[in-house]
Amino acid sequence: MREELREPRIVVRGAVPDRMVAYARSKLLAVLTHTPMPLLGADLRLEHHADPARACPYQVEMTINVDGTSVRARRSARTMPDAIDRTVARLRRRVDAANQRPQAWQLRHRDDGSWHHDDRPTERPHFYPRPVGERVLVRRKTFALRPESLEEALFDLETLDHDFFLFVHDETGTEAVVYRVDQGYGLMQRVPTPEAIKRVEVPLDLGPQPSTARLEDALIILDETDVPFEFFVDAESARGMVAYRRYDGHYGLIVPT
Numbered sequence: 001m002r003e004e005l006r007e008p009r010i011v012v013r014g015a016v017p018d019r020m021v022a023y024a025r026s027k028l029l030a031v032l033t034h035t036p037m038p039l040l041g042a043d044l045r046l047e048h049h050a051d052p053a054r055a056c057p058y059q060v061e062m063t064i065n066v067d068g069t070s071v072r073a074r075r076s077a078r079t080m081p082d083a084i085d086r087t088v089a090r091l092r093r094r095v096d097a098a099n100q101r102p103q104a105w106q107l108r109h110r111d112d113g114s115w116h117h118d119d120r121p122t123e124r125p126h127f128y129p130r131p132v133g134e135r136v137l138v139r140r141k142t143f144a145l146r147p148e149s150l151e152e153a154l155f156d157l158e159t160l161d162h163d164f165f166l167f168v169h170d171e172t173g174t175e176a177v178v179y180r181v182d183q184g185y186g187l188m189q190r191v192p193t194p195e196a197i198k199r200v201e202v203p204l205d206l207g208p209q210p211s212t213a214r215l216e217d218a219l220i221i222l223d224e225t226d227v228p229f230e231f232f233v234d235a236e237s238a239r240g241m242v243a244y245r246r247y248d249g250h251y252g253l254i255v256p257t
Contacts, residue, residue: 040068045059058079
């Protein structure tokens with residue numbers, strides 16, 4: 001193994017047998033060994049949800065840092081071996097796409113070799129129905145966002161396996177959000193970019209422009225509606241931010257620097 005490759009950090013939650021942890025580790029290391037670009041780190045998370053109503057109680061998440069770019073894959077399944085194998089297959093496709101990032105930005109080429117071929121959306125867990133009075137802001141993420149094109153933002157959304165992705169549009173210098181909508185994508189922008197949208201030949205729904213608000217106002221919207229996130233312009237800083245619902249029922253916040 002190359003000297004820059006580190007032992008993956010492993011997190012286990014729930015009743016996951018040691019043999020399954022070892023199996024997942026070996027599968028992840030196999031992907032890392034055959035990745036030509038510099039590898040700066042890797043994380044492995046295995047979870048078993050005890051809720052009997054959950055159809056796919058086993059979830060696996062693998063994240064690697066490929067030459068400074070995070071690549072993530074998550075899958076859920078009825079059994080842990082199936083969740084591991086499906087996550088590894090998804091990770092391999094995304095690593096291949098990251099290795100060919102300039103070509104992968106061209107989303108209009110939807111052939112068998114494209115980055116999204118046979119890559120169905122991750123089965124997301126249900127939001128825990130936590131009472132409003134018990135919800136708190138438990139995570140505040142701060143990012144130094146680099147300007148990027150709409151094509152790059154959509155690619156990062158897929159590579160990171162996120163539900164939404166906050167970025168700075170390179171044509172306007174303002175914050176925007178891409179997110180998942182059924183089999184396609186959605187876009188919210190502070191400043192419209194009709195020409196950029198025309199260049200992206202994938203299903204793309206236009207959401208509303210963000211309004212100026214306080215964080216407290218954004219959290220009220222999350223409480224009173226079923227939207228997973230709220231993109232708004234902070235009244236104090238005048239920066240675009242995203243308040244979102246965490247799967248544990250609490251709130252999260254993404255703040256750009």
